[in-house]
Amino acid sequence: MPNSDELSVVLEPTAQAGFVETDYVKGMVERAHAYTKAGFPVHFRGPSGTGKTTLALHLAHKIGRPVILIHGDAEFTTADLIGGEHGHRFQKVVDNFIHTVHKYEENMVKRWVDNRLTIACKHGFTLVYDEFSRSRPEANNVLLSILQEKIMDMPAGRGKDPYLKVHPDFTAIFTSNPEEYAGVNRTQDALRDRMITMDVDHFDYETEVRIARSKSGLSRKDTERVVKIVRGLRESEKSEFEPTVRASIMIARTLKQLALKPDSNKALFEEICQDILSSATSRVGSKTNQKRVRKMVADLIDEGLASKVQEKEEICNGTF
Numbered sequence: 001m002p003n004s005d006e007l008s009v010v011l012e013p014t015a016q017a018g019f020v021e022t023d024y025v026k027g028m029v030e031r032a033h034a035y036t037k038a039g040f041p042v043h044f045r046g047p048s049g050t051g052k053t054t055l056a057l058h059l060a061h062k063i064g065r066p067v068i069l070i071h072g073d074a075e076f077t078t079a080d081l082i083g084g085e086h087g088h089r090f091q092k093v094v095d096n097f098i099h100t101v102h103k104y105e106e107n108m109v110k111r112w113v114d115n116r117l118t119i120a121c122k123h124g125f126t127l128v129y130d131e132f133s134r135s136r137p138e139a140n141n142v143l144l145s146i147l148q149e150k151i152m153d154m155p156a157g158r159g160k161d162p163y164l165k166v167h168p169d170f171t172a173i174f175t176s177n178p179e180e181y182a183g184v185n186r187t188q189d190a191l192r193d194r195m196i197t198m199d200v201d202h203f204d205y206e207t208e209v210r211i212a213r214s215k216s217g218l219s220r221k222d223t224e225r226v227v228k229i230v231r232g233l234r235e236s237e238k239s240e241f242e243p244t245v246r247a248s249i250m251i252a253r254t255l256k257q258l259a260l261k262p263d264s265n266k267a268l269f270e271e272i273c274q275d276i277l278s279s280a281t282s283r284v285g286s287k288t289n290q291k292r293v294r295k296m297v298a299d300l301i302d303e304g305l306a307s308k309v310q311e312k313e314e315i316c317n318g319t320f
């Protein structure tokens with residue numbers, strides 16, 4: 001049984017509110033679940049905003065064991081993952097005879113404290129190691145024997161046993177973004193060879209619409225208008241950074257918040273789209289590119305409105 005310190009870092013494998021499960025998402029989750037049942041760690045790899053973390057947490061929920069979450073960090077050492085010796089203690093001593101005497105006693109008894117990876121291995125929890133490639137390969141080396149031999153090498157300070165046998169229910173789920181260069185380390189080949197990597201890309205149209213709707217509460221029709229603009233910009237390859245589903249969610253939620261219909265106030269709708277899309281998809285100071293993106297967004301909005309007018313005319317003429 002985990003102690004109270006350990007329990008403080010454990011998450012319940014609960015379902016995520018508003019999780020959207022289209023055929024695409026279902027297919028990914030079912031395959032990933034089969035890999036974990038067969039005893040393999042799963043790695044979701046893909047650009048920002050493609051739903052890797054959400055998928056990882058959903059898979060952890062399907063597995064049903066308590067969850068330990070770690071976010072990769074360039075500053076991590078192995079000790080941050082497995083644990084270390086702590087326990088520098090100060091004690092105030094008041095002299096009963098000479099009341100002005102206050103003395104601090106320092107107690108140097110050190111106590112080993114397990115960190116998240118050790119807790120997951122010991123109790124057979126599901127480890128979700130988000131953006132694991134942000135941590136340095138040396139820090140992650142400890143994972144090699146955990147994933148292969150199911151044994152964890154423990155430093156001397158932890159006690160008599162230099163090895164910890166990994167609990168049979170331990171499962172590991174990793175995520176990484178290969179496009180993120182700053183602060184990312186090339187995954188060690190040996191580590192990558194021990195996991196099943198599933199490449200994740202931007203969502204298909206239906207999944208993106210359903211996610212934006214689920215996160216905003218906007219009508220299907222208006223959400224589609226928004227998603228078409230975001231996808232149009234993404235597919236145009238005019239932006240330096242592709243807008244993600246997060247942009248669709250941001251615009252849809254803002255419209256819902258303002259109770260704004262895209263065609264009832266086109267000027268405001270366009271300002272919102274430009275705020276959310278043009279700066280986030282261009283490098284700072286890249287004025288030429290921002291201009292190109294702004295023009296693209298304006299054209300996509302006009303196209304959407306034009307198709308709406310045409311749709312109305314066709315309905316009136318009975319040709320739709």
Ligand SMILES: Nc1ncnc2c1ncn2[C@@H]1O[C@H](COP(=O)(O)OP(=O)(O)OP(=O)(O)O)[C@@H](O)[C@H]1O
Pocket residue numbers: 018019020021025046047048049050051052053054055175177211214245246249
């Ligand atoms: N299946 C889904 N159902 C509902 N919402 C989803 C789903 N997948 C992703 N989302 C939403 O899409 C957004 C991006 O997802 P997520 O954070 O998982 O992406 P990511 O690939 O981990 O991004 P990053 O690499 O930037 O951390 C989030 O707002 C998330 O809630």
